Amino acid sequence: MFEAVEGYLSEHDELEGRLAAPETHADARLAKQLNRRYSELSAIIGAWREWLRLGEDLEAARELAGEDPGFAAEADALAAQVPVAEERLRRLLVPRDPADHKDVLVEVKSGEGGEESALFAADLLRMYTRYAERRGWSVEILDATESDLGGYKSVTAAVKARGAGAEPGSAPYGVLKFEGGVHRVQRVPVTESQGRVHTSAAGVLVVPEAEQVEVSIDDNDLRIDVYRSSGPGGQSVNTTDSAVRITHVPTGIVASCQNEKSQLQNKDQAMRILRARLLAAAQEQADAAASEVRRSQVRTVDRSERIRTYNFPENRISDHRTGYKAYNLDQVLDGDLQPVVDSCIETDLAAQLAALED
Template sequence: MLVSRWFRLCSLCSRVVYSSNVGGRRGGWRTLTGHTSLRYANITQVHHWGTVVSKRLCYSDVGELYRNESVQRYLQQLMEEYRDISNRLQHAYLNESDRKALIKKHTELLPLANIFGSIEQARKDHEEVHSLLHGSVSTRDEDEQLTQLLKEEEAQISSKIAALRKDLIKALVPIDPLDSSNVLLEIVSGRTTGGDICQQFNREMFDMYQGFASYKNWDFEVYNYTPAEYGGLHHAAVRIAGDNVYRYLKHEGGTHRVQRIPEVGLSSRMQRIHTGTMTVIVLPQPVEFDVHIDPKDLRIDTFRSRGAGGQSVNTTDSAVRIVHLPTGIMAECQQTRSQLQNRDTAMRMLKARLYQSMMGKETEQRHTARKQQVGTRSQSERIRTYNFSQDRVTDHRTGYVTRDIKEFMRGGEALDDLISDVLECAEREALLEMVESSSTGSSNLKQPESGQSAD
């Protein structure tokens, strides 16, 4: 019996080899599949009034999303489409145009089909190992060794299935064509009594994104920087360029709330916790985009730069403000002593804002539209809260919580982890919206037929 089951196991999994010494035991066994990471579950650890590791409110378990009925239906539709295309490509009577279209679609679906096929094969392997493991029970030493081997193999296959499902979900997520774009990022102070707490927080947010750009090896070019009292910041506009900048920063747009006891300024005299807000605006700058602007539609003003810009900057009318009269959209720059350089920079900013305005009209649901991001700057629209008194940062869209706020404000790994969490949740929500709309579309296609039969 032992020999029979042993050969069945060998035929199932050729990765099993004998080892003369594993873990100090002679005659042990090992597999060549290696150690598979078990990080799929994203275990939540929350200690009330204590250390908060992370808290996720969206699909933290890939398996949960994989088992979603809409996702399963959508996946089956894609696999049926893939098989249908594969069959049609074998026919010789296709014309060149149809063949090219089918080959293109076949190429798009091939990675997904490969992952799906791997999952199906792994599931079959898991069923066979499970059947061998629970088929019979024996107390002999040889069978005990084989049972232990089967249990290890079953765990390895389960881990492999979980990893493949995660890859499958990633392959299903719709791609944003603007993800690779550079961005124009603006920081605007919010509305609060006194205003100094928002202006100080503005500067800290500016430093945080500058640190994040350095952490990601992105270029950080300042277009506009208007300082305020007590070391604060009224407004700043920067261009951030690099790999997939918009993908990582597009969800940073919105109202950010701060709660703290101010260290400087008029508010610091009261020695109590103040609440303020500021706004981050993220506008994509695609590599190839051209916004035609009629010079007659522009009003160009020059003025002396404001704030602590240096004596040499304030002696000439080098600052430039450009207003697009039909839309009222404005851009200004006062970073250099050269009026021509400031004008070129302001024009680039204006084009980015006009481009975003056009994108907003075409896609009203895009969350990076300027008006949606600015909102009313009220606390009820906040996307994130920075509570310095409790040393905590909370993202209200996902429920993600992290500690060590000073480290977070440096814009390094801690910010990257939060942004990755928000991005992951957003992509999965986009996937659910896509599959549900696809399901709705399929139902709508069937409605005329049912309506006709009803008549």
């Protein structure tokens, strides 16, 4: 497995030369891509060289320990460091999802359960919002359709890392991509008069946000419909055709927005959503393997396809993919989501490492 590092040395040298050339930085997007790859390779090569150094030092210390017992303690210390360095290198060699560095769009949809499902969708959005605040990310609601009791039939939010150049593993998509799927809730609904526990579900869809240059959209391929907004809002709601629905005719992908006051603002927001959805669709078609996570996300919001259960009577959260279970559901819904996310990241990493070794 570690032999692959030697092949990265020439690529690293080549990138170093390209990044030193002034013409590279004339194209900001290219320079950013090359810098990201250069940083990834630098980390791998640095870890590889540290692993080699520790191995050589351990071999030397063991040889000297036969002549001088004082080196025995040093050999023991180095022997403990080698597997740590080896594990770090193994993790760095796992191929990165090309979208891990991106910001993300999170869409939460109510499913089976009516109003209770819509209220649970609002709980999930609040959980992601508070978790994002803990990570120093910003959250912007792009589109929302509320239910009668203040939940969400559907809501789409953009989650962004503040500042440029977020590293893989710390950017929103690299962390939140495992949230895609059906989330099941077990609790007594506010509409339940006899105190019985009901089960309902909400679906979460997670896609990386596309930069405008990444998706080419021909205006002739778009059908734009305007209509009157519905639901709570300002004075313009229900009086002007400010809501916008955009259909990408070749693919049938639709995006809509009615949250903003003006038709132009709603069109801009809808285009952001459409662009991200088109990028996700293109990536699925181009690379079936890389889209495995997306394909596993919610198709129908069916309780039987759940990835996670939120049990209120027991204050328990269970992730059915990783086996993670904890009895601090109230804290998780308040944004303490990191241990759950870590269990997903570790499970995915372990599966990829096993595949590499095979």
